[in-house]
Amino acid sequence: MRMVTSATASERAWVGYGRLIHRRLLVLAALLIGTAVAVCLDVVTGPSALTMFDAVRVILAPAGDAASIIVWEVRLPAALMALLVGGSLALAGAEMQTTLNNPLASPFTLGTSSAAIFGAALAIVLEMSIPGVPAAWILPVNAFVFAFGSVLLLQSAARGRGSAPHTLVLLGIALFFTFNALVGIIQFVASEQALQQLVFWTMGSLGRSNWDTIRIVALVAGIILPFSLAASWKLTALRLGEERAHSFGVDVARVRLFSLLRVSLLTATAVAFVGTIAFIGLVGPHIARLLVGEDHRFYLPASVLCGALMLSLASTVSKMIIPGVIIPIGLVTALIGVPFFVALVFFKDRE
Amino acid sequence: MTAPLLVSGFSAGYRQRPVVRDLTLPAIEPGGITALVGPNGAGKSTLLRAWAGLIGSSGVLRLGDIDLSAASLAERFNHLSFMPQTLPQRVGLTLLETVINAFKVSASGALMSRTGVHDQSMAVLERIGIAHLALERLDRMSGGQRQLASLAQALVRQPKVLLLDEPTSALDLRYQILVMSLIHDFALEGRIVVVVLHDLNLAVQWAKQVVVLNHGAAFAVGSPAAAVTPEVLSEVYGVDARVETCSRGQVRVYVDSARPLAAVESP
Numbered sequence: 043m044r045m046v047t048s049a050t051a052s053e054r055a056w057v058g059y060g061r062l063i064h065r066r067l068l069v070l071a072a073l074l075i076g077t078a079v080a081v082c083l084d085v086v087t088g089p090s091a092l093t094m095f096d097a098v099r100v101i102l103a104p105a106g107d108a109a110s111i112i113v114w115e116v117r118l119p120a121a122l123m124a125l126l127v128g129g130s131l132a133l134a135g136a137e138m139q140t141t142l143n144n145p146l147a148s149p150f151t152l153g154t155s156s157a158a159i160f161g162a163a164l165a166i167v168l169e170m171s172i173p174g175v176p177a178a179w180i181l182p183v184n185a186f187v188f189a190f191g192s193v194l195l196l197q198s199a200a201r202g203r204g205s206a207p208h209t210l211v212l213l214g215i216a217l218f219f220t221f222n223a224l225v226g227i228i229q230f231v232a233s234e235q236a237l238q239q240l241v242f243w244t245m246g247s248l249g250r251s252n253w254d255t256i257r258i259v260a261l262v263a264g265i266i267l268p269f270s271l272a273a274s275w276k277l278t279a280l281r282l283g284e285e286r287a288h289s290f291g292v293d294v295a296r297v298r299l300f301s302l303l304r305v306s307l308l309t310a311t312a313v314a315f316v317g318t319i320a321f322i323g324l325v326g327p328h329i330a331r332l333l334v335g336e337d338h339r340f341y342l343p344a345s346v347l348c349g350a351l352m353l354s355l356a357s358t359v360s361k362m363i364i365p366g367v368i369i370p371i372g373l374v375t376a377l378i379g380v381p382f383f384v385a386l387v388f389f390k391d392r393e
Numbered sequence: 394m395t396a397p398l399l400v401s402g403f404s405a406g407y408r409q410r411p412v413v414r415d416l417t418l419p420a421i422e423p424g425g426i427t428a429l430v431g432p433n434g435a436g437k438s439t440l441l442r443a444w445a446g447l448i449g450s451s452g453v454l455r456l457g458d459i460d461l462s463a464a465s466l467a468e469r470f471n472h473l474s475f476m477p478q479t480l481p482q483r484v485g486l487t488l489l490e491t492v493i494n495a496f497k498v499s500a501s502g503a504l505m506s507r508t509g510v511h512d513q514s515m516a517v518l519e520r521i522g523i524a525h526l527a528l529e530r531l532d533r534m535s536g537g538q539r540q541l542a543s544l545a546q547a548l549v550r551q552p553k554v555l556l557l558d559e560p561t562s563a564l565d566l567r568y569q570i571l572v573m574s575l576i577h578d579f580a581l582e583g584r585i586v587v588v589v590l591h592d593l594n595l596a597v598q599w600a601k602q603v604v605v606l607n608h609g610a611a612f613a614v615g616s617p618a619a620a621v622t623p624e625v626l627s628e629v630y631g632v633d634a635r636v637e638t639c640s641r642g643q644v645r646v647y648v649d650s651a652r653p654l655a656a657v658e659s660p
Contacts, residue, residue, distance in 0.1 A: 052515050055527035059489055062528065143482075279498045281484045282491060282531075285477045286546070289445055291470030291499045335530070336485040337494075 066340045069333050073347035077125070080354035084121040085113065087358050089366045092117075115252075123251035124357040124371070125350045126259045127312040131155075131319060132326030132349020133263075133270060134308040136342055138193075139327055140277050141301045142200045143284070145386070146211050148324035149309040152196055153217030154189050155323075158306075158313040159243050160221045161188030163228045166236050178254050182262070186310035192217050193302045243317030246372020248357060255315040262311040266304050267346070273297060274338035281336055318372045321379025322349050322356075328386065395423040395553040396457020398585050403452035405436075405443030406609075412439040413609040415452070421587065423553075425601025426573075426580050429589045430621075432630050436609040437589040438478055441556045444587075445475035456554060467500045474552035478559050478589075480539045481546070483532035488523065488542050489514060491531060495546035502550065517549045522571060536563040544572060554585045561595065573599045597621050597636075597644045605629055618644050 086097045090112055097117070100110040135148035142152075149155045164170070165184040172180060199213045229240045242250065276297045279287040288294050312319070326349035327341075333348075334340040353375070360374045397420035406412035413436040421427050429437045443450040444461070446469050454462040456472055464472075481491065492514040496502035502510055518524045523541050531539060540563040547555065557576065561569040569592075577599055580586040590596045596603055597617035605613040605620050607629045613620040618636075621644070626634040634648045 051524040051527070052519055055489060055515060055518075055524060056511075058528040059487075062487070275494060275498050278486065278490075278494050281486065282481045282494075282546075283477070283479060285447060285479065286481060286543070287498075288447060288466075289470070289475040289477060289547070290495045291467050293466055331485055335487070335490075337490055 066334045066337075066344075070340065070343055070347065073333075073344060073351060077347050077351040077354065080351050080358065081121050081125055084124060084354045084358045085117045087361045088112070088117055089361065089368065119251040119253060119256055120248040120357065121354065122256050123248050123259065123316060124353045126256065126263055127248075127316050127319060128322055128326070128353025129346040129350040130259065130263045130308040130312040131323040131353075132330070132345045133267065133342060134305045134312075135323030135349075136327035136330065136345035137270060137277070137301045137305050138323075140281055140338070141298045141305075142196060142210060143280075144200070144210050145328070146324070147214070148321070148327075149189075149305070149313070150318065150320050150322075151218070151324055151383075152192075152211070152214030153219075153221055154192050154196075154305070154309050155313045155318055156218050156221035156225070157192035158185035158189040158310045159318060160224050160228075161185040161310070162314045163225050163232075163240055163243070164188075166239055167228050167232050178258060182258060182311045182314040185314040186306055188221075189310045189313075190303065190306035192221075193306050197298065197302055242370075243313075244372075245370035246317040246319045246375070247368075247370040248316055249368065249370075251315065259311050259315060262307055266308055269300070270304055270342050271339070273301065274342055277301065277338040277342075278336065281338075316371070319353065320372055320376040321383060322353055322375055324386075325379055325382050326352060328382075395583055395585055396459075397422045398554060398587075399453060399455040399457075401453045403440075403443075403450060403454060405439055405448060405450035407448065411609070412436040413443065413450075416440070416609070416611060418604060418611060419602075419614060421585055421602070423583050423585045424580060425586075426577055426599050427585070427587045427602045427604065428596035428600035428617075429587060429604050429606060430591070430593060430596050431606035431612070435606040435629075437606055438558050439609075440606070441475065441558050441587065441589055442477075444556055445469075445473065447475075470552075471500050472552065473554035473556060474547045474550055475556045476543055476547035476558060476560055478562070480536060480563065481531055481543050483534075483539075485530055485532055487528050487530050488534070488545070489518065489527040491542060492517060492545045492549050496549045499550050513551070514549055517545050521545055521548070521575060537565060537568060540564060541568065541572075548579070552584070555579060555587070557586070557588045559589050559591060562591065569595065593621060593626075593646045597646060621646060 086094045092109055092112060096109045097113055100113045104110045104114060131149055138147040139145055162181045162185040165180050170180055170184065196210060196213060200210050225244065229237060232240060276292050279290050279292050280294065280297060284294050327345045329348045330341055330344035334344045356374045356378065357371055360369045360371045363369055399420055401417040403416045404411060404414050431437055442448050444454060446466060461469055493510055496510050496514055518527055521541055521544060526538060531542060544560055561572055564572060573595055576586050576588065600617055603617050603620040604611055605625055612629050613625045621636055623634055623636055626632055631652045632648050633650045634646055636644060636646050639645045
């Protein structure tokens with residue numbers, strides 16, 4: 043009798059598991075389609091009245107007319123940047139939440155993006171240049187140095203004995219305010235020209251995207267994503283607990299270090315060109331987790347797509363709130379993200 | 394048959410706080426459960442965690458000819474499996490996924506085919522009797538169910554050496570017995586099983602060998618009847634206890650009273 047019941051339980055489990063995988067693939071496909079639609083919407087909305095027909099026409103066959111210039115020089119770069127930055131930040135947030143074992147971790151909430159902006163601001167104000175490195179790369183490189191420094195600091199706090207999750211969040215908040223204050227000092231002493239760039243960063247804007255910067259962000263994201271996916275089994279193991287992952291034979295310290303390296307690279311390149319984009323890195327992974335669970339083979343791609351989708355939608359919304367005006371996208375995501383953040387804090391407390 | 398686990402001159406602990414000092418044990422043979430018992434802070438968990446390579450240690454730790462203390466992380470966990478005392482975190486992963494994952498990230502699981510991993514994962518769930526929970530998420534499970542999940546994660550690789558830190562602490566009576574019986578069978582298959590237990594009656598009922606630890610040293614080692622005596626319990630735990638043979642011929646421990654703290658030597 044027992045044999046019979048256990049055999050059916052096993053069969054049922056396999057059918058259920060197959061269905062689970064199938065359902066997750068469907069969710070990923072739906073997210074992919076949703077993201078594509080959102081990008082198209084983003085391209086066709088804007089201050090200048092451009093019909094959808096016009097937009098499609100000049101994308102397929104660029105001409106020298108005004109519509110072509112608007113689409114190719116303004117709309118498409120901004121839309122693609124939203125896609126790339128949203129995906130990068132959400133991937134960074136997803137990895138951070140796993141490696142630091144904290145649901146409130148994200149590049150924004152723990153001060154990583156503030157550190158990156160400080161690094162980039164320093165590069166601008168000091169007019170830094172590195173021989174042999176193209177000028178466009180200086181900002182992300184310097185942003186990376188500071189971002190990586192900040193996550194290493196967070197990591198050492200997360201690993202310290204007896205440190206509770208809220209210790210990490212408190213340290214993150216401390217970093218956030220410290221680097222924001224430092225950026226403030228730089229703003230105070232900066233020249234008129236540098237100030238303009240700094241203000242644009244602190245609000246977060248897609249307005250300065252061009253094909254050069256897009257290429258850099260795309261290159262970094264394109265190189266990092268496969269490494270993230272390759273680490274997905276180990277990251278999933280880490281979710282069960284550090285000691286447990288170790289007892290499966292996972293070199294936890296190594297997995298963590300490489301993950302935080304990826305987080306810093308993603309955050310630094312995203313932030314160096316568009317500035318602070320609040321909450322995408324926090325909210326994207328949480329939505330992904332609700333949709334596909336925490337098997338990182340699905341959770342990481344779902345986070346990328348959720349982030350890309352959300353930032354594309356935010357970009358569209360930023361052009362529709364006040365007709366004729368593009369509100370900085372960082373402000374839009376902050377306004378949408380804050381209620382979610384508060385809900386998250388209350389929900390976690392109840393748990 | 395697995396070679397015996399050899400421990401001698403073994404010390405382990407945390408920075409500035411050595412917990413286990415210069416411990417030497419008789420060879421731990423496969424084929425029966427070895428129970429580690431002792432009062433709180435005696436060094437039971439520390440010893441197991443040090444064998445698993447989670448904390449620093451010095452001294453001899455060998456599995457037959459293999460020097461485990463010098464082995465890399467991956468090689469060490471090729472031979473042994475460790476079940477931590479803490480329960481798995483409440484995560485959005487199903488039980489089956491966590492077991493597949495535990496197997497897949499290990500050196501042996503990485504080489505195995507997908508169906509091999511899946512079959513072995515499902516088999517261990519059936520063996521523990523939790524196949525019906527395979528698709529239940531860990532964040533919706535009770536503490537006891539997560540402890541069984543933890544056991545499944547430790548067993549799935551079918552290690553030669555199994556180190557379990559209080560595997561029954563969150564379980565109800567029935568599952569306590571089921572789990573002890575399961576790991577007893579596991580030991581009879583020719584594996585080494587070392588279990589930290591707080592429940593002395595479980596220890597004397599199931600173990601072939603009992604190690605009583607006190608202040609990081611082996612106070613008594615031997616068969617249950619030889620190692621667990623009223624004198625040992627009085628000395629180590631500070632309790633007045635009887636060790637008697639029940640009507641079925643099994644050893645049973647009855648604790649009558651705990652002596653006042655001042656009368657107990659240990660802090």
